[in-house]
Amino acid sequence: MRPLDLLLPFFLIHLSLALPAKPLPLIPRACATTCGSNCYTSSQINEALSAGYNYYESGDKAGSSKYPEKYNDYEGFDFGGVSGPYYEFPILESGVYSGGSPGADRIVFNTDGDLAGEITHTGASDNDFVGCTGTS
Template identity: 50%
Template sequence: MAGSKILSALLLATLSALNASAGPIEPRQACVATCGSICYWQKSVDEAVDAGYELHQAGETVGDNDYPHTFNNREGFDFAVAGPYQEFPMLNTFDPYTGGTPGPDRVVFNTAGEYAGAITHTGAGGNNFVECE
């Protein structure tokens, strides 16, 4: 009997310690852009815009396709901010692009650094883009 009381007390103390050290539960983020089957959270979109805009401001580019570079909007997307626009890769690893294979997804921002939208080659013919959902 005394053994079960000690075991109960130890179990309660362990559970209390685990609960206290777990920290607050963060709310699940929602997709702000779905490109093909990839869900991008706001943090990933913001990081891509920030990285691209920082390079644009410095007059620098990365990768074989010299990102960021001018996005001419041949597809006629109706962005909420005015151009001129730049495009920059948004990777499905959720890391900022620093060179190498850019993948199919892009953020578009204007030369003032304002986010215009997310676009992808996934589901588009040729070298065209479609808007991410």
């Protein structure tokens, strides 16, 4: 018998012990906020904030849209100590807003580029907003 033939059962036993007995579950991405049924990660929020604030600083708009747009907070949200004036900018489930249909969800930031919160038209009356999770 060859030496490798003697070691093969040893390696197979150890290999089987190292493998999980059943497939591991997929870990869902962590939602930093949820607007309606849309889950947004902190990375998506930061990308929208960065894009919106860059447009604000340069005085530009995303494509031929009106965003970023001054946000007057008629709803009276508590933005956790982040003071205005505020601007709103769309946040999308896929990619960063660059014009066209903005969808229902927005991030809100101030003129210093501080994130104030996330809001959505989903579930709101008329053209008002409601807070996404974490914004009240």
